[in-house]
Amino acid sequence: MNARVFAAAVAEPETQGDRSRRARWTLLALAAGLLAVAVLSLGQGALPVPPDRIVGILASAVGLGDAARFNHFEMHVVLHLRLPRLLLAMLVGSALAVSGAALQGLFRNPLADPGLVGVSAGAALGAVTVIVLGATWLHGMTAWLGIYTLPIAAFIGGLAATLLVYRLAQQGGYTPVATLLLAGIAINAVAGAGTGLLTFIADDQQLRSLTFWTMGSLGGASWSNLAAAAPLILLPMLALPVLAMAMNAFLLGESVAQHLGVRVEHIKILVVTLTAMAVGAAVAVSGIIGFVGLVVPHLLRLWMGPDHRYLLPGSALLGAFLLLLADLLARNVVAPAELPIGLITALVGGPFFLALLLRRRGMYS
Amino acid sequence: MNVLRRRVLLGGLLGLFGVAPVAVPAASRSGRVISVGGSVTETVFALGAAERLVGVDTSSIFPEAARSLPQVGYQRVLSAEGILSLQPTLLLADEQAGPASVITQIRAAGLPVDTVPSARSREEVVERIHLIGQSLHRDAAAQALAGAVDQRLEAVEQALAHQDQRPRVILLLAHGRGSPLAAGRDTQGEAMIRMAGGQNALHGFRGYKPVSPEAVVAAAPEVVVLPEQSVEALGGMDAALAASGLDATPAARHGRVVVLDMLYLLGMGPRTGEAVTELALAFHPALRPGRIP
Numbered sequence: 001m002n003a004r005v006f007a008a009a010v011a012e013p014e015t016q017g018d019r020s021r022r023a024r025w026t027l028l029a030l031a032a033g034l035l036a037v038a039v040l041s042l043g044q045g046a047l048p049v050p051p052d053r054i055v056g057i058l059a060s061a062v063g064l065g066d067a068a069r070f071n072h073f074e075m076h077v078v079l080h081l082r083l084p085r086l087l088l089a090m091l092v093g094s095a096l097a098v099s100g101a102a103l104q105g106l107f108r109n110p111l112a113d114p115g116l117v118g119v120s121a122g123a124a125l126g127a128v129t130v131i132v133l134g135a136t137w138l139h140g141m142t143a144w145l146g147i148y149t150l151p152i153a154a155f156i157g158g159l160a161a162t163l164l165v166y167r168l169a170q171q172g173g174y175t176p177v178a179t180l181l182l183a184g185i186a187i188n189a190v191a192g193a194g195t196g197l198l199t200f201i202a203d204d205q206q207l208r209s210l211t212f213w214t215m216g217s218l219g220g221a222s223w224s225n226l227a228a229a230a231p232l233i234l235l236p237m238l239a240l241p242v243l244a245m246a247m248n249a250f251l252l253g254e255s256v257a258q259h260l261g262v263r264v265e266h267i268k269i270l271v272v273t274l275t276a277m278a279v280g281a282a283v284a285v286s287g288i289i290g291f292v293g294l295v296v297p298h299l300l301r302l303w304m305g306p307d308h309r310y311l312l313p314g315s316a317l318l319g320a321f322l323l324l325l326a327d328l329l330a331r332n333v334v335a336p337a338e339l340p341i342g343l344i345t346a347l348v349g350g351p352f353f354l355a356l357l358l359r360r361r362g363m364y365s
Numbered sequence: 366m367n368v369l370r371r372r373v374l375l376g377g378l379l380g381l382f383g384v385a386p387v388a389v390p391a392a393s394r395s396g397r398v399i400s401v402g403g404s405v406t407e408t409v410f411a412l413g414a415a416e417r418l419v420g421v422d423t424s425s426i427f428p429e430a431a432r433s434l435p436q437v438g439y440q441r442v443l444s445a446e447g448i449l450s451l452q453p454t455l456l457l458a459d460e461q462a463g464p465a466s467v468i469t470q471i472r473a474a475g476l477p478v479d480t481v482p483s484a485r486s487r488e489e490v491v492e493r494i495h496l497i498g499q500s501l502h503r504d505a506a507a508q509a510l511a512g513a514v515d516q517r518l519e520a521v522e523q524a525l526a527h528q529d530q531r532p533r534v535i536l537l538l539a540h541g542r543g544s545p546l547a548a549g550r551d552t553q554g555e556a557m558i559r560m561a562g563g564q565n566a567l568h569g570f571r572g573y574k575p576v577s578p579e580a581v582v583a584a585a586p587e588v589v590v591l592p593e594q595s596v597e598a599l600g601g602m603d604a605a606l607a608a609s610g611l612d613a614t615p616a617a618r619h620g621r622v623v624v625l626d627m628l629y630l631l632g633m634g635p636r637t638g639e640a641v642t643e644l645a646l647a648f649h650p651a652l653r654p655g656r657i658p
Binding site (some may be wrong): 048072073077082203215225331335340 | 438442448467469476
């Protein structure tokens with residue numbers, strides 16, 4: 001979807017009304033779908049817990065009813081494994097999808113996905129640096145930032161990667177697809193090399209936690225890492241939609257946006273920082289999970305148009321929905337073992353990405 | 366861990382005097398066991414406690430019967446709920462099991478987790494068996510098994526005392542294309558070489574690190590040790606030798622390449638005595654098999 005298509009869509013007043021009505025219904029449907037898959041997710045797992053007991057356990061957790069009648073494992077699985085994991089899947093899914101939508105708007109380019117353009121890899125490099133050097137070189141920082149060390153290091157890595165890719169790929173107000181993807185490849189390679197180097201000097205103990213970053217997993221979810229990631233994800237989730245109108249103006253081109261009174265540079269910096277924050281926090285708690293940021297905004301744009309006022313909240317809902325669904329599959333298909341979640345998102349996302357390239361082949365040449 | 370170590374020591378001492386260790390609330394705790402780690406599972410079988418196993422990880426491939434137990438996945442990517450769903454009363458796991466966050470989750474759920482530390486010496490191999498026996502309340506069986514392993518390793522040690530030569534050995538792991546990993550300092554691989562009376566020709570680094578064919582040639586090993594699985598991954602013996610620069614080493618020229626099953630070679634479990642014996646005979650042709658009981 002290039003700048004002209006975006007611009008036409010935003011500028012056409014007749015379709016605007018239909019679209020926003022459709023968009024509002026879509027948001028409502030997505031919220032309902034998310035709720036349904038959340039309930040399903042809480043109910044399904046390797047350990048069978050009947051629905052009435054789940055309700056009872058949840059009730060007892062908030063002080064209603066007697067906790068003593070529940071088996072200890074059941075209680076723990078529902079309250080300390082499934083519930084934080086469910087919330088984490090939703091947070092990470094919406095962080096990736098909203099960041100994807102925002103980056104695509106910023107670059108005016110449909111292939112800007114945190115994974116493809118290297119933001120996730122940069123964030124992973126930041127996190128891996130802390131894991132390997134945290135006890136020695138970066139000790140002061142680790143001691144000072146506590147549980148936020150990892151998300152903040154990932155944020156810094158993601159921010160550096162975004163700024164770099166932006167500098168590399170921007171040409172006079174627009175971003176050619178080829179340059180963007182090539183810059184993404186380069187950044188992924190450099191970040192991968194950095195991670196590889198750290199892997200080489202890591203000891204065995206650290207190496208074990210490193211494999212997690214390349215695979216992507218929600219298996220480590222707990223209330224404490226949820227607490228660490230939530231503020232850093234929720235802030236961008238709430239702040240980005242505020243910028244929706246400015247981002248819409250962006251779609252018309254930077255100079256037009258400037259004439260419309262949008263403070264272009266200001267907005268750019270805000271969007272880049274907020275997305276890097278969300279992706280950084282997501283990567284810090286779940287490793288690199290690909291394709292969510294690419295697929296989700298695309299589906300929505302095809303369905304309800306490019307208006308960021310609906311696209312951003314819609315992406316948050318659909319991203320949460322899809323990642324939760326993927327995690328539900330990952331946890332249950334080969335139980336009691338678990339599939340890597342990145343495998344499922346790539347399985348859906350890869351073919352989708354190819355189809356997208358095929359359909360739009362003409363536009364990029 | 367320390368508590369467990371102390372208990373083992375106590376158990377061992379009491380065992381010496383023929384007194385059974387104090388009965389801890391035992392039966393309930395070790396009734397349904399999940400074992401993670403190839404040689405941990407092997408030891409559970411060797412101690413005759415296999416009927417208590419309700420799940421194992423994918424590295425538990427020996428004995429054959431272990432393969433038919435429910436799988437909880439690869440030892441480094443375990444799933445907390447998956448493990449809890451088998452309703453275990455004990456998770457017996459190699460130190461390598463993880464990720465750490467999942468082990469923490471499992472402990473927090475109230476499931477006892479006994480971790481078995483890695484072994485890199487005769488004493489530690491023996492201790493591993495004691496620890497597993499202690500954890501399963503099979504102290505007597507562990508005493509017997511550990512004694513047998515220790516005796517075997519000691520016999521090799523004594524036989525080697527009469528040998529002056531310490532041949533230069535390297536141990537490589539390969540998973541297909543790319544440089545193979547060589548066993549450096551502080552690895553089970555180096556421990557096996559040392560126990561069998563060789564010296565590690567690649568001791569300039571810690572852990573398993575990739576080495577170039579050139580470095581392999583420069584190390585000039587007299588003997589090369591390869592796991593069977595690596596030879597298979599590289600497409601047979603000839604391909605394995607050519608791929609990693611081994612064909613230019615004295616070891617390959619004199620046909621001194623030892624190929625053993627991975628778990629047998631590096632497991633540090635009940636069969637380690639046999640594995641060390643086999644290696645020692647390969648390192649020291651002058652040793653007659655009869656000299657080692």
